[in-house]
Amino acid sequence: MSPEERRPQAVIVPPEPGTIADLFAEALPGVAVTPHQGVTDVILIIGRDDAPNVLATARTDPRLSFDFLRNLSGVDYEEDGLEVVYHLFSYKHRHNVTIRAKVPTDDPRIGSVAGLWAAADWHEREARDMFGIVFEGHPNMVPLLLPEDMFDHYPLRKDNPLAPLEEWQGEALGDMMAQAGHIPPGSGYDVVAAEEGE
Amino acid sequence: MEVNNEPPAQPPAVGPEVTQPAPATMPPAQEAPVAVAEVVSAPEVHIRRSVGVELESLRLQPIELEQPKALYRSVLPGILQVPADYVIAAARKSSLWPMTFGLACCAIEMIATYMSHHDLDRFGIVPWPSPRQCDVMIVAGTVTKKMAPAVKLLYQQMPNPKWVISMGACATNGGPYTRYDRVLQGVDKIIPVDVYVPGCPPRPEALMDGFIALQNKIMEERGRVG
Amino acid sequence: MAAYNPGEIIVDPADVEPELDTIDLHVNVGPQHPATHGVFRMVLQIDGEVVKDAIPHIGYMHRGAEKLSENLDYRQAIGFQDRTDYLGGFNCELAYVQAIEKLTNLEPPERALYIRTILTEFNRITSHFMFLGAFGTDLGVFGTSFTYAFREREYIQDLFEAVSGDRFMYAYFRPGGVAWDVPADFKDKVRWLCKQALVGASDLDKLLTDNEIFIARCHNVGRITLEDAIDYGLTGPTLRASVGYRSATPSDISPDLTFDLRRDEPYCIYDRFDFDVPLGSNGDSYDRYLVRLEEIRQSVRIIQQAVEQMPDGPILPARVPRLRPGPNEVYMRCENPRGEYGLYLISRGGTGPYRLRIRGASFCNLSALKKMTVGYYVADAVTILGSLDIVLCEVDR
Numbered sequence: 001m002s003p004e005e006r007r008p009q010a011v012i013v014p015p016e017p018g019t020i021a022d023l024f025a026e027a028l029p030g031v032a033v034t035p036h037q038g039v040t041d042v043i044l045i046i047g048r049d050d051a052p053n054v055l056a057t058a059r060t061d062p063r064l065s066f067d068f069l070r071n072l073s074g075v076d077y078e079e080d081g082l083e084v085v086y087h088l089f090s091y092k093h094r095h096n097v098t099i100r101a102k103v104p105t106d107d108p109r110i111g112s113v114a115g116l117w118a119a120a121d122w123h124e125r126e127a128r129d130m131f132g133i134v135f136e137g138h139p140n141m142v143p144l145l146l147p148e149d150m151f152d153h154y155p156l157r158k159d160n161p162l163a164p165l166e167e168w169q170g171e172a173l174g175d176m177m178a179q180a181g182h183i184p185p186g187s188g189y190d191v192v193a194a195e196e197g198e
Numbered sequence: 199m200e201v202n203n204e205p206p207a208q209p210p211a212v213g214p215e216v217t218q219p220a221p222a223t224m225p226p227a228q229e230a231p232v233a234v235a236e237v238v239s240a241p242e243v244h245i246r247r248s249v250g251v252e253l254e255s256l257r258l259q260p261i262e263l264e265q266p267k268a269l270y271r272s273v274l275p276g277i278l279q280v281p282a283d284y285v286i287a288a289a290r291k292s293s294l295w296p297m298t299f300g301l302a303c304c305a306i307e308m309i310a311t312y313m314s315h316h317d318l319d320r321f322g323i324v325p326w327p328s329p330r331q332c333d334v335m336i337v338a339g340t341v342t343k344k345m346a347p348a349v350k351l352l353y354q355q356m357p358n359p360k361w362v363i364s365m366g367a368c369a370t371n372g373g374p375y376t377r378y379d380r381v382l383q384g385v386d387k388i389i390p391v392d393v394y395v396p397g398c399p400p401r402p403e404a405l406m407d408g409f410i411a412l413q414n415k416i417m418e419e420r421g422r423v424g
Numbered sequence: 425m426a427a428y429n430p431g432e433i434i435v436d437p438a439d440v441e442p443e444l445d446t447i448d449l450h451v452n453v454g455p456q457h458p459a460t461h462g463v464f465r466m467v468l469q470i471d472g473e474v475v476k477d478a479i480p481h482i483g484y485m486h487r488g489a490e491k492l493s494e495n496l497d498y499r500q501a502i503g504f505q506d507r508t509d510y511l512g513g514f515n516c517e518l519a520y521v522q523a524i525e526k527l528t529n530l531e532p533p534e535r536a537l538y539i540r541t542i543l544t545e546f547n548r549i550t551s552h553f554m555f556l557g558a559f560g561t562d563l564g565v566f567g568t569s570f571t572y573a574f575r576e577r578e579y580i581q582d583l584f585e586a587v588s589g590d591r592f593m594y595a596y597f598r599p600g601g602v603a604w605d606v607p608a609d610f611k612d613k614v615r616w617l618c619k620q621a622l623v624g625a626s627d628l629d630k631l632l633t634d635n636e637i638f639i640a641r642c643h644n645v646g647r648i649t650l651e652d653a654i655d656y657g658l659t660g661p662t663l664r665a666s667v668g669y670r671s672a673t674p675s676d677i678s679p680d681l682t683f684d685l686r687r688d689e690p691y692c693i694y695d696r697f698d699f700d701v702p703l704g705s706n707g708d709s710y711d712r713y714l715v716r717l718e719e720i721r722q723s724v725r726i727i728q729q730a731v732e733q734m735p736d737g738p739i740l741p742a743r744v745p746r747l748r749p750g751p752n753e754v755y756m757r758c759e760n761p762r763g764e765y766g767l768y769l770i771s772r773g774g775t776g777p778y779r780l781r782i783r784g785a786s787f788c789n790l791s792a793l794k795k796m797t798v799g800y801y802v803a804d805a806v807t808i809l810g811s812l813d814i815v816l817c818e819v820d821r
Contacts (some may be wrong), residue, residue, distance in 0.1 A: 075779050
């Protein structure tokens with residue numbers, strides 16, 4: 001099966017007129033925005049350079065007024081690059097929108113929105129831990145979920161495999177477990193035991 | 199007083215230097231016995247071990263402790279020691295104080311076991327937050343590699359004698375999260391475990407069964423610990 | 425002497441001894457601490473007793489539920505949802521199965537919807553009882569509130585065990601309905617449990633609500649305005665407690681909002697029931713406690729209506745198709761006991777999720793910890809952390 005058949009692309013269904021996509025088109029006349037109707041929300045697909053502008057407009061424009069950042073997630077579409085997805089809600093107008101910003105895998109940078117929504121702080125730190133996306137302008141980019149000394153690979157990228165099952169449980173223990181009578185194979189003590197004729 | 203679980207300064211070499219004079223009832227040591235004066239100079243024999251292990255024979259044997267012995271062991275040896283061992287072991291097993299070390303979902307079942315429906319207080323088990331005053335550490339939940347140094351430090355802060363109950367599948371071998379590379383596949387990679395309680399999460403009755411198994415273990419090894 | 429308002433700073437340390445040069449102390453709280461919230465570490469920078477900075481460190485329970493769900497089937501991944509927010513397992517499962525149903529256009533039958541609602545609301549009740557028990561314990565009622573709370577939890581967990589087989593890792597909901605039918609005496613048990621839950625709630629009410637030490641420790645402690653709360657992404661009872669406490673320049677909020685997803689964006693069959701949403705007026709820890717206590721009573725109201733309306737019938741559709749939704753995505757949000765639990769599920773034609781992003785309510789609630797804690801005393805830091813009602817497995821996933 002060719003890659004196209006194995007991974008079918010979503011059919012883009014344009015939204016009905018009168019939804020939030022029209023408000024975005026009014027507020028951002030020059031920006032290339034691809035709207036489509038998702039299952040529950042309208043989804044807007046934008047490029048990474050337009051993202052700071054679009055999101056700032058979404059926050060400040062009185063017709064849009066998205067004051068609640070519900071969710072900020074990274075996604076790894078393997079050949080199609082990375083994406084940063086923003087789910088927004090407005091407590092004033094009670095409308096939702098999903099904004100997807102495409103980010104290339106070899107240059108995963110995008111502007112940070114931590115200045116617009118305080119909630120974005122932790123979400124962006126986590127996206128950096130999991131995918132390696134660099135959010136420019138973030139005030140405090142330190143690892144959030146991963147230990148600081150184990151920062152060599154990004155777990156949620158698709159090319160990062162699961163850990164193998166370790167066969168022998170006491171592998172790395174050595175001296176202490178030997179004292180308790182528990183001898184891991186390959187530690188040297190089992191050789192000693194064989195020599196003693198046990 | 200040094201604690202048991204610090205690794206010895208040198209790797210324990212098997213050879214004439216570390217032989218300890220075997221008691222009369224035990225089979226003779228493989229190597230030629232060495233005079234006590236030479237043994238005392240080796241640093242590792244000054245470490246008081248709560249579980250006496252002969253590295254050559256590699257099984258649990260009672261050893262002569264080099265430190266000054268408790269009075270009940272030296273006065274009328276063998277006669278007063280046995281009932282005293284029994285009483286001490288019975289006292290230890292009847293008032294195990296676990297450290298409240300609930301990490302994840304198993305913590306809720308652990309708390310439910312302490313509560314009035316499945317009461318653990320009737321066994322003398324009182325949860326205690328400070329590691330310095332505890333006997334048992336119940337590792338309830340997944341140990342991640344970020345948390346592992348803290349677990350190790352807490353174990354080292356507990357005074358002897360101490361035991362560890364590994365509660366739940368995650369503490370036993372990583373559980374449902376074992377394939378993630380930030381999860382420690384079992385807490386016995388860093389601390390020695392006495393009782394494993396399986397389940398995800400184990401029922402309160404299973405945890406009680408684990409405690410009873412630990413109590414039996416304490417009674418069984420009563421002559422062999424310091 | 426001026427009136428003493430608990431929780432407010434009455435003395436500026438700089439005024440008292442200006443010639444004394446002190447340094448701030450960094451106190452490490454965690455990752456193991458007696459409050460049973462799990463492995464959470466915060467570093468408090470304190471000047472005397474006043475907290476100047478609170479830096480939370482999380483990640484000690486990061487177990488990779490998102491990554492592991494990608495490698496599993498849709499039905500296998502239900503097990504991870506229980507373990508994400510283990511106190512509100514049915515709520516998380518509900519969000520997950522509804523997300524799959526939206527992608528595959530499955531309609532669960534009526535009886536399944538009512539069973540789901542009843543069990544989800546009972547789970548909300550057990551979660552709030554756990555909060556009441558743990559919150560009292562944090563504040564010094566060491567053990568008593570826990571014992572009361574767990575008595576009620578055990579009764580309700582007996583029902584969960586009779587229905588699904590496990591006390592709290594159920595894996596009972598399925599895309600399209602529920603796994604198997606409930607036992608024959610389900611309705612009688614439910615009616616009895618409703619009365620019992622109200623008795624338990626009133627016991628804890630009598631123990632804590634009018635207790636002057638409790639009020640002194642919670643009133644005016646950890647206040648956050650509604651605008652700040654929305655900015656930090658707070659949801660759930662933590663947000664609803666702040667509804668009456670607006671900032672100096674209040675922003676426009678739609679007047680018919682209740683800040684509860686069961687009312688604002690109804691899912692399942694919540695629009696058929698008549699219930700109130702308690703809202704707080706002061707934005708402090710005491711209001712967060714009161715909101716959750718009242719939510720127990722409102723959940724009982726929902727259950728009592730649901731059990732009367734519950735019909736007989738099948739609990740799964742006649743034919744459940746193979747779960748291979750086409751390339752699509754959905755962000756399904758549900759009202760967890762802690763707030764908005766969102767699941768961003770992307771499918772690409774496989775048998776399992778391509779990407780399952782879990783937006784845990786506690787993750788976002790905890791990010792506001794610094795904002796709520798700075799300026800209060802060290803003892804208040806424990807109160808505020810307890811009143812947020814976090815579950816570390818949801819924060820770290």
